[in-house]
Each structure stands twice: as structure tokens, then as C-alpha cells.
Amino acid sequence: MELVKRSNSxxxxxxxxxxxxxxxxxALLTLAYFNMMLMTSIGLPLFSNVFLLxxxxxxxxxxxxxxxxxxYKKTFAWWSLGLxxxxxxxxxxxxxxxxxxxxxx
Numbered sequence: 001m002e003l004v005k006r007s008n009s010x011x012x013x014x015x016x017x018x019x020x021x022x023x024x025x026x027a028l029l030t031l032a033y034f035n036m037m038l039m040t041s042i043g044l045p046l047f048s049n050v051f052l053l054x055x056x057x058x059x060x061x062x063x064x065x066x067x068x069x070x071x072y073k074k075t076f077a078w079w080s081l082g083l084x085x086x087x088x089x090x091x092x093x094x095x096x097x098x099x100x101x102x103x104x105x
Contacts, residue, residue, distance in 0.1 A: 026059025
């Protein structure tokens with residue numbers, strides 16, 4: 001007779017949410033566009049509205065919405081929000097350096 005009850009249920013493996021993966025992909029696309037824009041110093045006029053307005057906003061919203069899902073990992077959501085914060089800080093720093101270098105209007 002067995003006195004110890006063994007549980008067959010193991011701890012379930014947690015998966016990433018689809019929203020956080022989508023947010024991470026949007027962050028990578030935005031970072032790639034930002035790097036191309038800085039290297040060419042002109043930007044791509046065809047994609048400028050999409051990559052600088054729509055894609056980051058969709059990525060940030062989907063990253064924040066992925067925090068509402070329970071029992072899912074949020075690693076990609078944290079990484080994507082960190083990338084968006086890095087892009088924002090980089091834009092501010094580049095703007096200040098550009099303003100300090102070219103002070104004449």
C-alpha cells in the first residue's frame with residue numbers, strides 16, 4: 001500500500017505570447033531601419049512613415065498587451081520594450097549632438 005501520493009502533473013512549460021514575439025519583430029525592424037537611416041544619413045522616403053510611425057506604435061502596443069496574458073513568459077516583450085527604449089534614447093542623443101554640432105539655423 002502506497003502512503004505517499006505522487007503527482008503525475010509536472011510543471012507546465014510556459015510559452016511566449018504571440019503578441020510579444022510580434023512586438024520583438026517590430027522592434028528589430030525598427031532598429032534595422034534606424035541603423036540604415038543613420039548610415040545613409042538620408043532615410044528612405046518610401047518607408048519613412050511606416051517604419052517611424054506605424055511599426056513602433058504597433059510594437060509598443062502589442063508588447064504592453066502581452067503583459068495581460070497569464071501563464072505565459074514575457075521575455076520577448078521585455079526585450080522589445082528595451083529595444084524601443086534604446087531607440088528613443090539614441091534618437092534623443094543623436095538629436096542633441098546634431099544640434100550642438102550645427103548651431104546655425
